[in-house]
Amino acid sequence: MTDKETSKKPARKKAAPKSGAKKPAAKKRAAKAKSASKGSSGIGRRIWSISWKLGLILFVGVLSYGIYLDQVIARKFEGQKWHLPAQVFSRSMALYPGAAVSHGQLIAELKLLGYRKVANPRQVGEFSASKTRVDLWRRPFLHPQGTQAEQRVMITFDQQGVSSVARNSDNRQLAVFHLEPVLLDRIITGDGEDRLFVPTAKMPQSIIDSLILVEDRSFYEHHGVNPFAIIRAALVNISAGRTVQGGSTLTQQLAKNFFLSSERSLVRKIREALMAIIIDFRYEKDEILEAYLNEVYMGQDKARGVHGMGLASQFYFGRPIAELTLPQQAFLVAVIKGPSYYNPWRYPERAASRRDLVLRLLMEDGKLNVQQYTAAVESPLGLRSADKPVHQKLPAFFAVVQHELNRRFGDSLLKQSGIKVYTTLDPMAQEAAEKAVKKTMARLGKNDKTLQVGMVVTDKYSAGIAAMVGDKVPSYKGYNRAVEIRRPIGSLIKPFVYATALNQPAKYTLATPLKDQPITLNNGQGKTWSPKNVDKKFRGEVPLLTAFKRSINVPTVNLGMEMGVSSVATTLDKSGWRGKISEYPSMLLGAVNGSPLMVAQVYQTIADNGRYRRLSSVTAVLDMENNPLPVARVEQNQALNPSSTYLVQYAMTQVVKSGTASRLGKAFPYATLAGKTGTSNDSRDSWFAGFDERNVAAIWVGRDDNGKTGLYGSSGAMAVYQDFLGTRPPISLRRPLISGVVNGHFDKTTGVAKESGCENSIALPALEASYHPARNCGEPLSWWQKLTGG
Incomplete structure (x- = not known):
């Protein structure tokens, strides 16, 4: 076939694809793509469906939890933030012309209150003193009769006590001037937290500046949480390989302290942050700051947690926060970082270094100049003495206070927040009583370790319990012998025998001769009783005053029998004796069981010119709003004739001058004192009761098992009183003749x-x-x- 022929041969045509048909490979790829598209679209829709539902649930959950937290926070902030412990105060020392307070006793009281002695007072909390004057700038304080403003006065003294009190500003003479009472203790009934609330307005500005500078510089800018501070702290901690910096704001710290535990977990931190945001949203910055300043943990006082700057000031320095120096204020801010780690008594160098860091930050921020900074870092910490307690251990007295509060106000009073209880305790008298008990009992106990003691001191003018000791270890909380014992009072009953007689002046005077001859009496139960004198002698006759001051038994019994035992019992009862009195002749020599408190009650009546006033330990109670709670008036009446009581007082001064308590008179020859010794049968109980111009004291020394002690009233109980006056020098009795x-x-x-x-x-x-x-x-x-x- 020729080329031509070849070229003419028609070419083979490709079969055209049928309409809609695809190649198999493409079809598969398309199918896969379609399938994948449908699958991803379905998963996405499912993920989205689940996500928004979970998000909604989470949102609702967070919102609900936030609402719950908001309610929790609101209840705390808008209700009662803290249960404030009941504050128990001492008596408020009253100064007025004629007050039985000596120059030395006022200075001791001022030092106890934390006043600073200076050459010239320039601010509140300072005083100066010469031999006869005290220039005092008193602090403002809350008194049961109302708020007392700060005031500067000049107090002048003479041999009798206070002679004048004049206001420095205009030299005006004041009728009465009060010192603030001593805060004895705070009664904690709840969680063991102790605090003393101080509003921000009364906080020194330097503390606020230091706190914000050290703990939370952006406090007024952030909204409760500072993310930048958290990131910065995380980077620093990662770099250091340990936790060296925190990122919590003051608001977060407050949320943790108020509502959360100290557990370290992510959940707790998230909750803390959420609460901080809510707190910041709901409340003003100043309100948050005030809550923090009064809530922050500042240390540990044995079993009590110290919370808030106000209490920390008392705990570390023993004075109000308004009176702290700048270095002391800086220390309070410094110790927040770690109260245990920076404990100034255990680690003084560490604490001082931390304080100095705070001072340096203040200088760098322009709050201090270089000279102020240098002076501050060179100053000592200025801590209170470690042996000076923050709260007084007064178990015997506090037991009486609690009993009286229950009786007068009900047993739920101390559970109320923020109440203030004003008592009659005289801190200086209490200190003197405790020193006397420790010193005397250590000496007497060398021969008998089982000896015990009970002591009550009253204020003659107010009929308040000024001091009380219930054990030879005054801080021991247990059996209170000052109140609970019932032991024969011996010759301490004799003044009431003689008071009964001297109230019959037509028959008896201090010079009336009394029979001192053997006598045998029938007790009415077929038994006879023949009282004897201690020296086993009879003198025929002795003057009434001699029988009294030498505590001669037989003339006393003869005198009592002439008047009738029931008459003496009536005198004792009128004087305030609230125990059983068995009207037998032996009662005339003290076969009457009582306690030091019961004895103090009746001797208070004698010292107060026959006026009976029921002894008390509480003068006033204020509620949280500082409103006084209504109380019944203290029971009182003129129980004994003032004129005949005056003669009994005179006889008691002769007991000290030349009678059975003459050793006491020789120890204090410059002071006129009144006293009476007492000893029960076989020298089992040693008693003494006496008074000076200011205080009445009743003391018992004996054994709990009622064993023999070998002590007389003059060698046991009176020795305690003598040591008491050694620490608290007596003020001589003022005994001008009274009417009649x-x-x-x-x-x-x-x-x-x-x-x-x-x-x-x-x-x-x-x-x-x-x-x-x-x-x-x-x-x-x-x-x-x-x-x-x-």
Whole structure:
């Protein structure tokens, strides 16, 4: 076939594909693509469906949880943020012309209150002193009678006590001037947290500046959480390989302290951050700051957690926060980082270094200049003495306070938040009583380790319990012998025997002779009783005053029997004795069981010129809003004749001057004191009761098992009182003649009233109504005297 022919041969045509048909490979690829598209679209829709539903659930959950947290926070912030412990205060020292307070005692009180002695007071909390004057700039404080403003006064003294109180600003004489009471303790009934609330307005500005500078510089800019601080802290901690910096704001710290535990977990941190945001949204920055300043943990006082700057100031420095120096304020901010780690008593160098860092930050921020910074870092920490307790251990007294509060206000009072209890305790008297008990009992206990003691001191003017000790270890919380014992009071009953007699001036005076002869009496139960004198001697007759001051038994019994045992029992009962009185003759020598508190009650009546006032330990109670709770007036009445009581007081001064308590008189010859010793049978109980111008004291020394001690009233209980006055020097009794009493003169032998200047006579106070001295010393009148009537 030729080429031409070949070229003419028609070419083979490819079969055209049928309409809609595809190649198999392409078809498969398309199918796969379509299938994948449908699958991814379905998964996406499912993921989206699940995601938005989960998101919605999470949103609702977070919103619900946020609402719940918001309610929790609102209840805390808008209700009662803290249960504030009940504050228990001492008495408020009253100064006025004639007050029985010595120059030394005022200075001791000021030092106890944390006042600073300076050459010239320039600010609140300072005083200066000369030999007869004290220039004082008093702090403002809350008194039961109302808020007392700060005030500067000049207090002048003489030998009798306070002679004048004048206001420095205008030299105006003040009728009465009060010092703030000592905060004795705070009664914690809940979680063991202790705090003293101080509003931000009363916080030193330097503390606020330091706190924000050190703990949260952007406090006023962030909204509860500072993300930049968290990132910065994380980087620093990663670089250091350990936790060296925190990123929490003050608001977060507050949220943790208020609502959360100290557990370290992501969940807790998230919750903390959420609460901080809510707190910041709901409340002003200043309110958050105030809550933080009063909530922050500042240290540990044994079993009590110290919370808040106000209490920390007292805990570390023993004075109000407003009176702290700049370095002391800086320390309070410094210690927040780690109260245990920076404990200034255990690690003073570490604490000082941390304080100095705070001071340096203040300088770098322009809050201090270089000179101020240098002076501050060179100053000591200025801590309170470690042996000076923040709260007083007063188990015996606090037991009486709690009993009285329950009786007068109900047992739920102390569970209320923020109440303030003002008591009658005199801190200086309490300190003197405790020192006397420790010193005397250590000496007496060398021969008998089982000896115990109970002691009560009252304020003669207020009838308040000024001091109380219930054990030879005053801080021991247990059996309170000052209140709970019931032991025979021995010769301490004798003043009431003689008070009964001297109230019958037509029959008895201090000079009346009494029989000192053997006597046998029937006790009404078929048994006889023959009292004896301690020296086993009988003198025939002795003057009433001699029988009293030498505590001679038989004349006392004869006197009591002449008047009737029931009459003496009535006198004792009127004086405030609230125990059982068995009206048998032996009662006249003290077969009456009582406690030091019961004895103090009746001797308070004698010291107060026969006026009975029920002893108390609480003067006022204020609620959280500082409103006084209503109380009934203290029971009182004129129980004994003031004139005859004056004679008993005189007789008690002679006991100290030349009677059974003469050793006490020799120890304090410059002071007129009144006292009475007492000893029960077989020297089982040693008693003493006495008073100076300010305080009445009743003391018992004995054994819990009622064993013999070998001690008399003068060698046991009186020794405690003597040591008490050694620490708290007595103020001499002021004994001007009162209405109805005159200076009389009596025959030493017969007791007959005579004119002054007569031979063999003695000067003694007497009741005016019955004092009729024999004219001419009892000698017959001459014709001239009869003629002239003289």
